[in-house]
Every structure is written in structure tokens, then in C-alpha cells.
Amino acid sequence: MAEKRERKALKRGLSALMADVAPTPPAGEEPARSADIVVPVDQISPNPDQPRRIFQPGALEELASSIREKGIIQPLILRRDPADEGRFQIVAGERRWRAAQMAQVHAVPAIIREFDDTEVLEIAIIENIQRADLNAMEEAAGYRQLMERFGHTQERLAEALGKSRSHIANTMRLLDLPMEIQTLVQDGKLTAGHARALITAEDPLGLAGLIVRKGLSVREAERLAKKPKASAPKPAAPQKDADTRALESDLSAALSMGVSIDHTPGEEAGRITIRYKTLDDLDELCRRLTAQGE
Incomplete structure (x- = not known):
């Protein structure tokens, strides 16, 4: 029974929950849903488990300017604070809440939902x-969290998020890259296209450094990633001593065929190779070897 409830919650989490976290509509458009209530900003607390820890001041100021001019178009999603029934906790919309305070807006429109801690996360x-x-590494980490913590499949994520399964799979493959490369993507020094090209590179770190130093395009990075690595030169064959070369010459003259002697260094064993050009030469060689045994 508990397992059935969990599966039901997961299904609700990816369908109904997705509807609650709809993107903010463009400026000038009416919100898709009306607010349940208007809540004073000082009665709202951020979600302590919010995965996003960094809010860019410039982006917040831009949103604050929009709020001063047009107000908050998309209501916040709140729940009753589990630690204080007289307060609310943010489920979705912390940027809007922070920007509203910067704009000196004292109350925000909100939709109240009953969510447990797992659903809030x-x-x-x-x-x-x-x-x-969102940068590519943050996106990949989000997909992994949804799959590992909540049991969602790539197919289910693709359908709910409106993305192709291949996009989700390829984005998650970026998590297999070395941490140095992931940091370059997070810092904006490499694009997602560059990072995808590095997945198949024989030396991803070396190629990443080259991309950053020379400002290579994604297409140039892909071409270099596909370029086969130069094979190491074969070790030179050991030089034969004068006695071995003289013996090869004598045997070649006696048989009228090419003869090669390869002696194993440091041992008494070795190999003689006799090269014939025609089947008649082979018959002659066999005759001579047989005659020696008679």
C-alpha cells in the first residue's frame, strides 16, 4: 500500500507539480492562474532546502524594475510553514520574493498548496x-536529482519538461566529464556544445584548454575531438652484428633465395626465414632439405 502511494505521489509530482511551476508569462500577458491570496513579504520564508543558492544581483535588480512598473505577474507558490502555522514557506518563486523586497513591494500574490518536504524539494x-x-551543468545535475531522488525516468522527464529524450541523455553525459571541465562550463568559459564534443575526445582536458586559449568554435572542437591520436612509432629493430649479416649473405648465395636470421638477444634461440619467389623455388628448397637427410 505504501509503495502504491509513493508511485501516485511521483506521478502527481511530475504532472500536477509541473503545472504549478509554469514559467513566468511574457510582460503584458495575463497570468495563467489567479492568486489565492495576497501575503505580506515579511510573513514569507525561503525554502531552506532550495537547491539554488546564488541569485545574481543584476538579474534581481532587472526583475525588481519590472515589478515596480508592472507588478508581480506570476503568483508565488507557497505552503504553510511546517515550523510556524502563522507563516508561509516558498515552494516556487524565491526570485520574485527577493526582487519584490528590492522594489519595496510589501505584499505578493500567492497560490497556497499543501506539499510535503519531498514534493517541495x-x-x-x-x-x-x-x-x-541555467548552465548545462546545472541542468544536468537537476535531471540527475530528479531521477535518483524521485525515481523518474528519462522518458518521463522528457515528456513532462517538453524536451527530447536524447537532449536529456546527452546533457546528463556531461556529468561524466572531469570536474575541471565542468567548472569551465559553469563559469561560462565553455558552452554546452563544446562540452558535448569533449565527451568523445581522447584527451578532454587538453582539448578543453586549447578551446579556451584559442577561442575555438564548437565545430572546430568537434573536428579536433574526432581526429585520431597519432600512433606511437614502432621501436626500431635491433641492429644485427657483422657475423649474422655475413651468415645471411652466405645462405642467400647458396640457396639463391632471400634469407633472414633473427637471433633473440641474450638467448641461444632464434629464427631463420627463407623467402621464395615461385613454387619452383619452393620445390627446389624442399628437394635440398630432403637430400640433406638422405
């Missing part, structure tokens, strides 16, 4: 994945 991850400024 799931929504927070989904909301982060939908961010416009």
Missing part, C-alpha cells in the same frame, strides 16, 4: 531546470 529542482539562465 522536487518542485524546487523543476523550477531551477526551467530557468532561462
Whole structure:
């Protein structure tokens, strides 16, 4: 019974929860849903488990300016604070809450939902994945969290998020890259296209450094990643001593065939190779070897 409830919660988490975390509509458009209530900003607390820890001041100021001019278009999603029934906790919309305070807005429109801690974390991850400024590594980490923590499959994520399964699979492959490369992607020094090209490179770290130093395009990076690595030169064959070369010459003259003697260094064993040009030469060689035994 508990397992059935868990499966039901997961299904709700990816369908109904996705509807609650809809992207903010463009400026000038009416919100898709009306707010349940208007809540004073000082009665709202951020989600302590919010995966997003960094809020860019410039982006917040831009949103604050929009709020001063047009107000908050998309309501926040809140729940009753588990530690204080008289307060609310943010489920989705922390950027709007922070920007509203910068704009000196004292109350915000909100939709109240009853979510447990697991659902709140799931929504927070989904909301982060939908961010416009999300870098590829953050996106990949979000997909992995949804799959590992909540049991979602790539197919289910693709359907719910409106993305192709191959996009989700290829994005998650970036998590297999060395941490140095992942950091370059997070810092904006490499694009997602560069990172995908590095997945199949024989020396991803070396190629990543070259891309950054020379400012290579994604196409140039892909071409270099496919370029086969130069094979190591074969070790030179050991030089034969004068006695061995003289013996090869004598046997070649006696048989009228090419003879090669390869002596194993440091041992008494070796190999003689006799090269014939025609079947008649082979018959002659066999005759001579047989005659020696008669």
C-alpha cells in the first residue's frame, strides 16, 4: 500500500507539480492562474532546502524594475510553514520574493498548496531546470536529482519538461566529464556544445584548454575531438652484428633465395626465414632439405 502511494505521489509530482511551476508569462500577458491570496513579504520564508543558492544581483535588480512598473505577474507558490502555522514557506518563486523586497513591494500574490518536504524539494529542482539562465551543468545535475531522488525516468522527464529524450541523455553525459571541465562550463568559459564534443575526445582536458586559449568554435572542437591520436612509432629493430649479416649473405648465395636470421638477444634461440619467389623455388628448397637427410 505504501509503495502504491509513493508511485501516485511521483506521478502527481511530475504532472500536477509541473503545472504549478509554469514559467513566468511574457510582460503584458495575463497570468495563467489567479492568486489565492495576497501575503505580506515579511510573513514569507525561503525554502531552506532550495537547491539554488546564488541569485545574481543584476538579474534581481532587472526583475525588481519590472515589478515596480508592472507588478508581480506570476503568483508565488507557497505552503504553510511546517515550523510556524502563522507563516508561509516558498515552494516556487524565491526570485520574485527577493526582487519584490528590492522594489519595496510589501505584499505578493500567492497560490497556497499543501506539499510535503519531498514534493517541495522536487518542485524546487523543476523550477531551477526551467530557468532561462541555467548552465548545462546545472541542468544536468537537476535531471540527475530528479531521477535518483524521485525515481523518474528519462522518458518521463522528457515528456513532462517538453524536451527530447536524447537532449536529456546527452546533457546528463556531461556529468561524466572531469570536474575541471565542468567548472569551465559553469563559469561560462565553455558552452554546452563544446562540452558535448569533449565527451568523445581522447584527451578532454587538453582539448578543453586549447578551446579556451584559442577561442575555438564548437565545430572546430568537434573536428579536433574526432581526429585520431597519432600512433606511437614502432621501436626500431635491433641492429644485427657483422657475423649474422655475413651468415645471411652466405645462405642467400647458396640457396639463391632471400634469407633472414633473427637471433633473440641474450638467448641461444632464434629464427631463420627463407623467402621464395615461385613454387619452383619452393620445390627446389624442399628437394635440398630432403637430400640433406638422405
